Amino acid sequence: MANLTMVQAINLALIQEMEKDDRVLLLGEDVGNNGGVFRVTEGLQKRFGEKRVVDTPLAESGIIGTAIGLAMAGLRPVPEIQFEGFLGPAYDQICSHAARMRTRTRDAFTVPLTIRVPVGGGIHAPELHSDSPEAIYAHTPGLKVVMPSSPYDAKGLLIAAIRDPDPVIYFEPKRIYRAFREEVPEDEYVLPIGKARTVCEGTDLTVVSWGASVVQCMQAIEKSGKSIELIDLRTIYPFDIDAVEASVSKTGRCVVVHEAPLTCGFGAEISARIMERCFLHLEAPVQRVAGFDTIMPYYKLELDYMPDAARIGRAIDDVMAY
Amino acid sequence: MPITTAFKTEIPRISILDEQGNFDEKLGKGLIPDADLIKLYEAMYACRHLDGVAFRLQRSGRMGTYPQNMGQEATSLGAAYVLNKNDWLVTCYRENCGLFWRGVPMESILLHWMGDERGNAMPRPHHATPIAVPIGTQMLHATGLAWAAKYRGDTQIACTFFGDGATSEGDFHEAANFAANLDIPVVFVYQNNFWAISVPGRIQCSAPTVAQRGIAYGMPCMQVDGNDIFATVYAVKVAAERARTEGKPYFIEMVTYRLGDHTTADDASRYRDKAEVDSWKAKDPLIRVRKHMEKLKLWDDKKEAAMVERTEKLIAEAVARAENIAAPHSADFFNSMYAELPTDLARQRDTMQTHSLGQDPSQLADTSHVNRSTENAHH
Numbered sequence: 001m002a003n004l005t006m007v008q009a010i011n012l013a014l015i016q017e018m019e020k021d022d023r024v025l026l027l028g029e030d031v032g033n034n035g036g037v038f039r040v041t042e043g044l045q046k047r048f049g050e051k052r053v054v055d056t057p058l059a060e061s062g063i064i065g066t067a068i069g070l071a072m073a074g075l076r077p078v079p080e081i082q083f084e085g086f087l088g089p090a091y092d093q094i095c096s097h098a099a100r101m102r103t104r105t106r107d108a109f110t111v112p113l114t115i116r117v118p119v120g121g122g123i124h125a126p127e128l129h130s131d132s133p134e135a136i137y138a139h140t141p142g143l144k145v146v147m148p149s150s151p152y153d154a155k156g157l158l159i160a161a162i163r164d165p166d167p168v169i170y171f172e173p174k175r176i177y178r179a180f181r182e183e184v185p186e187d188e189y190v191l192p193i194g195k196a197r198t199v200c201e202g203t204d205l206t207v208v209s210w211g212a213s214v215v216q217c218m219q220a221i222e223k224s225g226k227s228i229e230l231i232d233l234r235t236i237y238p239f240d241i242d243a244v245e246a247s248v249s250k251t252g253r254c255v256v257v258h259e260a261p262l263t264c265g266f267g268a269e270i271s272a273r274i275m276e277r278c279f280l281h282l283e284a285p286v287q288r289v290a291g292f293d294t295i296m297p298y299y300k301l302e303l304d305y306m307p308d309a310a311r312i313g314r315a316i317d318d319v320m321a322y
Numbered sequence: 323m324p325i326t327t328a329f330k331t332e333i334p335r336i337s338i339l340d341e342q343g344n345f346d347e348k349l350g351k352g353l354i355p356d357a358d359l360i361k362l363y364e365a366m367y368a369c370r371h372l373d374g375v376a377f378r379l380q381r382s383g384r385m386g387t388y389p390q391n392m393g394q395e396a397t398s399l400g401a402a403y404v405l406n407k408n409d410w411l412v413t414c415y416r417e418n419c420g421l422f423w424r425g426v427p428m429e430s431i432l433l434h435w436m437g438d439e440r441g442n443a444m445p446r447p448h449h450a451t452p453i454a455v456p457i458g459t460q461m462l463h464a465t466g467l468a469w470a471a472k473y474r475g476d477t478q479i480a481c482t483f484f485g486d487g488a489t490s491e492g493d494f495h496e497a498a499n500f501a502a503n504l505d506i507p508v509v510f511v512y513q514n515n516f517w518a519i520s521v522p523g524r525i526q527c528s529a530p531t532v533a534q535r536g537i538a539y540g541m542p543c544m545q546v547d548g549n550d551i552f553a554t555v556y557a558v559k560v561a562a563e564r565a566r567t568e569g570k571p572y573f574i575e576m577v578t579y580r581l582g583d584h585t586t587a588d589d590a591s592r593y594r595d596k597a598e599v600d601s602w603k604a605k606d607p608l609i610r611v612r613k614h615m616e617k618l619k620l621w622d623d624k625k626e627a628a629m630v631e632r633t634e635k636l637i638a639e640a641v642a643r644a645e646n647i648a649a650p651h652s653a654d655f656f657n658s659m660y661a662e663l664p665t666d667l668a669r670q671r672d673t674m675q676t677h678s679l680g681q682d683p684s685q686l687a688d689t690s691h692v693n694r695s696t697e698n699a700h701h
Contacts, residue, residue: 025473051473057503062462062496069466069480072451075473077466089492096456097463103658105452106443110661142659165661194664238664276678 004184007177009151010040010116013158014078016188018048021076024162027054028063028080028116037082038118038177060090064115068098071113076162084119084171085128098167099142114161114168119147120212120259121306122175124299131296132211132260137169138237138269144193145236147171149214151182153234156191164193173212180215196240198247202229205319206247207312208270209257210236217257219309224316236266244270245277252283253322255315259306262290284322289315333533334544338552341605343613350552353559354403356620362403362551363611363621366395368633369419370608372428373582375637376435380586384645388435390582393549395419396607397513397576400554401481404562410471410480411450412464414457416513416580417483424448428640429647436644439654449478457518458484458491461510465497468508472569479507479565481558486526487518489535498573502539507565509558510536510573513548515580520593536573548576549607579605 004012018024026041032055035042045053056063060081067077081087087094098111121130138145146161146168148154154172161168199214204226209217210233221228229247233239248254254274256267267288274286289307297305338350354362373392379385398420402411411417411424418431425448433441434453442452451467454460464482471478488494489512501508512532516523529535536543542564546553554576561572579602583590590599615621656663656671663671670676680692 054504057496057499059492059496059499061493062465062500065459065462065493065496066466066469066500069463069468070470070473071466072463073467073470075470092456092459093462093493097459101452102660103655104439104442105658106439106654107658108443108446109452144660238666241666 001183001185003181004151005178005181006148006151006154006172007038007040009155009182009184010158010172011042011044012184012186013155013162013188014041014044015047017159017162018044018052020188023074023076024078025052025054025070025075026078026080027056027067029056029058029082031055031080036080038174040116040172041080060086060088061093064090064093064098067113067115068093068101068111071111071167072101072109076112076114078114078116078162080116082118083125083129084117084131084133087117087133094137094143094167094169095140099140102166103142110165111167112165114158114164114170116170116172118174118177119171120173120175121296121299121302122212124302127296127298130299130302132258132291134171134211134236135260135264135266138239138266142167143237144168145171146193146234147173147211147236148234149173149176149211149232151184153191153197153232155184156189157193157234159188160190160193163190168193171211175212176215191234194235194238194240196243197232197234198243199230199232200228202227202251204228204251205253205255205316206231206244206251207255207257207316208233208244208267210234211259213257213259213307216307216309217312220312220316223309223313226316226320228316239266239270241270241273241277244274248274248278249281252281253319254286255289255312255319256286257289257307257312259291261293262288263293265290284319287315287319331534331537333531333537335546336544336553336556337547337550338556339550339610339614340547341549341610343610343617345552345614349556353552353555356618358403359611359615360620362399363608363615364629364633365399365423366419366551366608366611367629368636369395369399369422371633372418372431372637372640375641376432377582377586379432379641380435385432385436387585387587389415389585391416391418393581393602393606394513394515394578396551396554397511397548397578398483399423400551401483401509401511401558404555404558405481406478408449408478409562410464410467410478412454412460412467412480412482413450414454414460414483414485414488416485416515420483421450424450426450427643428637429644432641432644433647438647438650439658440647440650458488458493460484461488461497462493462500465501465506465508468501468565469504469506472505472507477566479509479562481509481511481562483511483513485513485515485518486523486532487521489532490526498536498539498541498571501571502541505569506571507569508571509561509565510541510571511558512573512575514575514577517580517584517590517594519584519588520590531575533573533575539573541571541573543573543575545575545577548578549605549610551607551611578607581606
């Protein structure tokens, strides 16, 4: 076991997968010599050479489009898009090609690709460096969307993503890249994609969240003094609705928390599923604590935008009082 | 200081068998053995004939929108003829001739335009990627496929095809830039057919040639008569040789012409002159080869008639195979979404419903008493 940050846990996962499987290669902007702008790939080019850790031209569509070709040929490319705000230029290659290749060729061609993307706000970054677009990709059939909330999960989920035979967008919440350390096994391990984690058990209310917001949820739960169950979705698609259903059927109350904007955020889907599956168990309407339906503000106001423990706590109180 | 020249270049242009029947012995001699020339002609004829059949299938409601390949047969065919069987052919949708030469069954192409994904289930040994409908995206895939070969130390290369409109897309520039800067063995074949649906080539590029764009990325390039099978073979031979031995890309502009409409949903008479089309009919890639073969005593009317008969039969059989394939099942569009179907998708597939009442055993409501006003019309 080692006490690692999320950045170190991801770096370790990449090293182990690259050592184990020579089909795995990394590509992207600054991932080589510089080790990535967040240093997630630090030391990897030195260790594995320029052939396996490739600094590409600065072009996101080019990175994903060529990675699709690499994957169609049977390799396991792990491209990095530097910030989620730069996914836009690669959107067409991700959604029109990576996501569709398997079904439009009836399994003749597949795209085993893992796109690593730092995501979310809270690090005082410039504009277009702080968004949370996971619902856009969860709404695109053919993709899998993963977002870990801890170093331990980050390692196990990344290994699962790289080994997955289908395209995975692996969102790395940059706010918790180095926010805390956790014991992470040095041996490789896999956390299954599509399985949620019960962070803490409780009987009064269920909080469902994912990514960096899980940390704020924990703070709010500790302050509330109530018996609250926290479910970390871990995977946005395919999502573990069974875990949510089991919990909400027990507690009868639910608050969904995410950093992305409210309307059509993934909380809307969770909320709808809870209504379908837990209708007669519900003691209160499902509530969402989310980013506002505005453009993510520049960093002076970003903390006002993102759900914090106080907003989450208030929603918990309101739902409990209903 | 005097002004000096930073860079100067010339773009070679290759024409070996022109529309008047002039044949450049120096470049063309031994390039295509006689027996192969006959086969290439027959392949072009078969593709042309299929085009007509497909057009009629669409007009009679037996097939959806179809893009005719007419006039452009020599471009992809020249490439497919030269390349190794395991070199990737990464096409858009006017490269039927090259795909058929590679061995892709005609019914695959027909099925695709009949609205059936099974048409895109390209058998892996053909090393041909599925038809790319959105413009220009496939050049990046070609670059990735060739990159993978290089990564593995294979001598395999990729050859990708695109038209005027595609050269305006960002992905075209990104593919050329990646291939040139990362040393990836891709042959870029730009089919200059003068029209992107109704928009003329000058709106896509105002440089004297598009070929010179290759130079801008650091690739060698040439322009060839794309209606001359000898010229397309010559160009791809040169380009593939460089790609294979040096691991580097090459850019070829093949000047050709889209004799038909953009697709069966288009009417090109709305935006281009008949005189222009007629002038290109005289430059048809099939006519000059036939005349050349007749001059060499390789071909005559009797052989032509026999070929026509053979081809008609062949294509009728392909149409029958495409039309008689077992009907697809709605489960098919679920089953290939992922290697392993998520539970929720499996439920959608099995019930063909997205609402959940009465479906899930855990559902508290019993809806068995409901008098259904409609039944699921599908499978």
